[in-house]
Amino acid sequence: MNKKIFPLDKFELENVVKEYETPFHIYFKDIILEQSNKLNDAFSWCSPGFRNYFAVKATPNPHILNILYENGHGMDCSSMTELKIMNNMGISGLDIIYTSNNTPDEEFIEAINMGAILNIDDASHIDRLKVLDIIPEVVCFRFLPEDDKNNENIVIGSPTESKFGVRENDLISCYKELKDMGVKRFGLHTMQASNERSEKFFIKTSEEMFKLAKKISFTLDINIEFINLGGGLGINQHPDDEEINIKYIGDEIKKIYTKYFFVDHVDILPKLYMENGRYITGPAGYLITKARHICEKHKTYIGVDACMTDFMRPALYKDYHHISSFNDGQKSLTYDVVGSLCENNDKFAIGRKLPTTERGDLLIIHDTGAHGHAMGFNYNGKLKSSEILYNKKNDHEEIRRRETTSDLFTTIKIKKGVWNAK
Numbered sequence: 001m002n003k004k005i006f007p008l009d010k011f012e013l014e015n016v017v018k019e020y021e022t023p024f025h026i027y028f029k030d031i032i033l034e035q036s037n038k039l040n041d042a043f044s045w046c047s048p049g050f051r052n053y054f055a056v057k058a059t060p061n062p063h064i065l066n067i068l069y070e071n072g073h074g075m076d077c078s079s080m081t082e083l084k085i086m087n088n089m090g091i092s093g094l095d096i097i098y099t100s101n102n103t104p105d106e107e108f109i110e111a112i113n114m115g116a117i118l119n120i121d122d123a124s125h126i127d128r129l130k131v132l133d134i135i136p137e138v139v140c141f142r143f144l145p146e147d148d149k150n151n152e153n154i155v156i157g158s159p160t161e162s163k164f165g166v167r168e169n170d171l172i173s174c175y176k177e178l179k180d181m182g183v184k185r186f187g188l189h190t191m192q193a194s195n196e197r198s199e200k201f202f203i204k205t206s207e208e209m210f211k212l213a214k215k216i217s218f219t220l221d222i223n224i225e226f227i228n229l230g231g232g233l234g235i236n237q238h239p240d241d242e243e244i245n246i247k248y249i250g251d252e253i254k255k256i257y258t259k260y261f262f263v264d265h266v267d268i269l270p271k272l273y274m275e276n277g278r279y280i281t282g283p284a285g286y287l288i289t290k291a292r293h294i295c296e297k298h299k300t301y302i303g304v305d306a307c308m309t310d311f312m313r314p315a316l317y318k319d320y321h322h323i324s325s326f327n328d329g330q331k332s333l334t335y336d337v338v339g340s341l342c343e344n345n346d347k348f349a350i351g352r353k354l355p356t357t358e359r360g361d362l363l364i365i366h367d368t369g370a371h372g373h374a375m376g377f378n379y380n381g382k383l384k385s386s387e388i389l390y391n392k393k394n395d396h397e398e399i400r401r402r403e404t405t406s407d408l409f410t411t412i413k414i415k416k417g418v419w420n421a422k
C-alpha cells in the first residue's frame with residue numbers, strides 16, 4: 001500500500017493558487033529527477049550505455065524536457081511539432097529518436113535533416129525513403145510481436161489489433177533492404193505496453209528482443225548497436241498499488257543480457273534504450289481544481305472547474321486517478337467528481353469516497369504529469385489550463401499560460417459579415 005502524497009501543505013498550495021487561477025497542472029522538479037534517477041540507476045550496470053529517450057508526447061513542455069535533457073535523457077519524437085520543439089530547444093542528432101507511425105514524407109525529411117535515429121514502423125516506409133532518396137545514418141525497426149493473450153495491455157491491446165510495427169517474419173527482409181541501400185548502423189525497437197506494472201512483462205520482452213537482435217545480427221552480418229525496449233513502465237496510481245520494482249527489472253534484464261551477449265562473440269555489445277514518459281513525469285504532476293457546485297441528483301456530484309479537456313484519462317480509459325483535498329477529518333461521502341463539458345463521461349471519479357466538500361475547496365487530482373495536459377482538447381471551446389513548474393520551496397514559475405478564447409479564434413478565416421475578429 002502506498003500513501004498518495006501531495007508535496008505541498010494547504011497554505012503553500014493556496015499561495016500558488018493565488019498567483020495562478022485554477023485549474024492548472026503543477027509539476028514538481030524533484031519528483032521528475034527522482035524518477036529519472038531511479039530508472040537510470042536500475043540500468044547503470046549496462047556498460048555499453050543505457051539511455052531513456054523521453055517520450056516527448058507525454059509532457060511536451062520545453063521547460064520539463066530541458067530538465068530531462070540536462071539529466072541525460074534523449075528525446076523520442078513522433079510528429080513534426082515534436083521535431084520543431086527539438087529544433088527550438090537546440091536538440092538534434094542522435095539525441096533524438098524519430099518514431100514513425102503512418103508518417104508523411106516531410107517528417108521523414110525533417111527527422112533525417114536533424115540527424116535523428118529513424119525508427120521505422122512498416123516495410124512500406126522503406127519505399128518512401130527510396131522515393132525521397134533518403135539514406136538514414138542510424139535506423140531501427142519497431143518490432144510487432146505475435147498474438148499473446150497474456151500480454152494484452154489495457155491501452156495498447158492485443159498485437160493482432162496493433163497498427164504499429166513489423167512482424168518478426170518481415171524484419172529480416174526489412175533490415176536487408178536497408179543494408180542494401182547503404183545503411184550501416186542499426187538498432188532494434190519495440191513498444192508493447194502502456195502503464196504496465198507487471199515486472200515480468202518487461203523482463204520477458206527484453207528476452208524476446210535480445211534473441212531477435214542476435215538472430216538479425218547473425219543472419220545479416222550486421223551489428224545491432226542498440227535495443228530499445230520501449231516505454232510503458234507503469235506507476236502506482238491507486239493507493240493499493242505497489243510501486244513497480246524497477247531495480248528488480250534492471251537486475252533481471254542484466255542476467256538475460258549477460259546470457260545473450262557475453263557468451264558469444266558479438267562485435268559491439270548493444271546499448272539499451274527505453275522511451276518512458278509516464279514513469280518519469282506521471283507521478284510528478286497534479287491537476288489542481290476547485291469545487292464549483294455540489295449537486296444532489298440520483299447521486300451527489302462535485303462539479304469542479306477542470307474538465308476532461310484538462311485531463312482525459314479517467315474518462316477515456318476509466319483510469320483510476322487519486323483525488324485528495326485538505327478536508328481530511330471531515331465526514332466522508334460518496335461523490336462523482338465531474339467537469340463542465342457537455343458530455344456525461346466528463347468525470348474524474350465515479351462513486352469516490354471523499355471528505356465532505358464545499359464550493360471553493362481545492363481538489364488535487366494525482367499522477368497527471370504524463371499524457372495529461374498534452375492530451376487536452378478544445379471541444380466545447382474549452383481552454384487548456386496553464387502549467388506550473390515547482391522548482392523548489394518558494395520557487396515556482398508558469399511554464400505555459402492558460403489558453404484564451406482569442407487563441408482558439410486565430411485559425412478562423414476572417415470574412416466580412418461572417419466573422420468580425422476582434
Ligand SMILES: Cc1ncc(COP(=O)(O)O)c(C=O)c1O
Nearest residue numbers: 055194195231232275276277278
Ligand atoms: C512510441 C512510443 N514510445 C513511448 C511512449 C511512452 O509511453 P509511456 O508514457 O507509457 O512510457 C509512447 C506512448 O504513447 C509511444 O507511443
